[in-house]
Amino acid sequence: MTAHDPSTPILQCENIQVQRGGKRILDVSSLEVVPGEVLSIIGPNGAGKTTILQALSRLIRLGKGDIYFQGKKVGADMAPLDYRRCLAMVFQEALLFDATVYANVASGLKIRGMNSSEIVTIVNNRLDQFGIGHLRDRSAKTLSGGEAQRTSLARAFAIQPQLLFLDEPFAALDPPTRETLLEDLNHVLRTSGTTAIMATHDQVEALRLSDRIAVMNEGRIAQIGPPAEVMNHPVNEFIASFVGVETIIEGRVIKCERGTATIAVDKNSKTKSAQAFPGAVPSLAFTGETGAERAGIFLLEAAGEVRLEELVYCCIRPEHITISPGGRHDRSSARNAFPAVIDRIIPAGPFHKVHLNGGFPLVAYVTVQSIEDLDLRAGAAVIASFKATAVHIIRRG
Amino acid sequence: MDIIFEGIKQALSLLISLDPEVMGITWLSLKVSGTATLISLFIGIGIGTTVALTSFPGRQIVVSLINTGMALPPVVVGLFVTIFLWRNGPFGALEILYTPLAIIIAQAIIATPIVMGITLAAMQQLPQKLRLQILALGATRFQMVWLLIKEAKLSLMAAVMAGFGGVISEVGASIMVGGNIKGYTRVLTTATVMETSKGNFDVAIALGVILLLFAFAINLVLTRVQQRERPR
DSSP states (O other), X not given: OOOOOTTSOSEEEEEEEEEETTEEEXXXXXXXXXXXXXXXXXXXXXXXXXXXXXXXXXXXXXXXXXXEETTEEBTTTBOHHHHHTTEEEEOSSOOOOSSBHHHHHHHHHHHTTOOHHHHHHHHHHHHHHTTOGGGTTSBGGGOOHHHHHHHHHHHHHHTOOSEEEEESTTTTSOHHHHHHHHHHHHHHHHHHTOEEEEEESOHHHHHHHOSEEEEEETTEEEEEEOHHHHHHSOSSHHHHHHTTOOEEEEEEEEXXXXXXXXXXXXXXXXXXXXXXXXXXXXXXXXXXOOHHHHTTEEEEEEESOOOTTOEEEEEEOGGGOEEEESSSOOOSSXXXXXXXXXXXEEEETTEEEEEEESSSEEEEEEEHHHHHHTTOOTTOEEEEEEOGGGEEEEEOO | OHHHHHHHHHXXXXXXXXXXXXXXXXXXXXXXXXXXXXXXXXXXXXXXXHHHHOOOTTHHHHHHHHHHHTXXXXXXXXXXXXXXXXXXXXXXXXXXXXXXXXXXXXXXXXXHHHHHHHHHHHHHHSOHHHXXXXXXXXXXXXXXXXXXXXXXXXXXXXXXXXXXXXXXTOOHHHHHHHOOOTTTTOOHHHHHHHHHHHTOHHHHHHHHHHXXXXXXXXXXXXXXXXXXXXXX
């Protein structure tokens, strides 16, 4: 490995485009990756995640644009083969050779013409690192999905890549296998300091591994930044819904002072919630209803710099909404508290997804335990509350 | 029934005594068909792999042609090879008609499309992304193709089997371009045809048994290799 100044990017690309069948399937104006960084690329199917990996690794031909590796232009200052020999790639399918696990892990080194005695040491190290030393002489075709993917990762790391590309490496694995492998990969990535770019459609994976997350849509990078920024401050409603914001409501700024905005939400206003409230809004008769609410207008308080009369989307992540029993009605504690009726409760693993109707639809995550403790069920009257800082505002335009 | 028992008895004694004429015919058959198969492997795997890994206009037609070629009737091949090698034909000057070389040429033409077709199918069955994976492992174009061929080796073994089995048992082309000349171009199949027509069933049966043994032995060896390679 060559020593490299950590402040300059290891990988850089400018205006890369890929066409297929006359259609532009990738169009990235610029991307920089610094040494040791782990970048995740998330996005829906067909967003171009696989294409960007294959373009950056020069496995497919670029329609336009250049890639720079450690400041050297691939194809000009550096032969594409030399570039490919600095990187490794792991696909969703393990794509192992019909040979032993050992031979598979050794294959990249053999391709580089390394002699067998050197190969043995490196391969044995990698086998142990990924916990597959005992499978050394097994035929690759007899491995389970998890073992095969471990072999594929060991094969990729055996060549000590300076740049590792991962194309949904865990998508075909069952959850417990994925969990342990994810942990092991994270450990190896961090201890070796390998720069990695991973495509995934699983944001949890992305959050666990990455320093930065890029969201792709229709062949373009729609947003790139640290995980917390992308999760909590999506720049548009597409990204918001993709990164798990369940409640996206249209509103209008009616007041703003000292970083706090008041946003009016009409009960008939459109929402972009993942599952919009079906049917008509039932009339709610709660004590303590404000005059505005009685008129079908709800006021949300949000932190953020906006202008008066601006049209916005209010984004609220489901984990930021708290549900309390309807009887204990205390509207003063949180900035935003709305009486609501539970529309339905959908189990979603460790928590339940509670769809609420507070005049406008809201989605909250509630732990399984809380559902029991609070005796929540469809039709129950509750208070949904969330802080002003939990409301992320996106300008509508 | 007598005729069969007598024939088998006689055949066994010819085999056990290693009758020089029968052995000579057998050896020639092996040499000719073996060489023809070898030639077909080079051409068939080469072109089959190229067609499988590239895309070009008219590829569909080429694939159809290869598949049609797999069922090429030996007599048609014999006819055209004869015409080409005929004294006044395009390659008449070479004077190789009615020589073992002529049989090798005809048999190679028969076996090549078979090997090509099986190679093509085998390479197309490999996962699409395997090519990218191999490139990502740092392979040159040549290394990539070689690794893909290695990956398809079990299917390619079947191509060897089918190719050799096809030409060693083929009679039409061999008799047309070889002429069944005693001690020169007489192979197992052409000898069997001749001895049968002469009513020498014992010799014909002996030759037939040898042919069957070959077919059996070759398939046994290749099947064993395939079984060993197959994951347990």
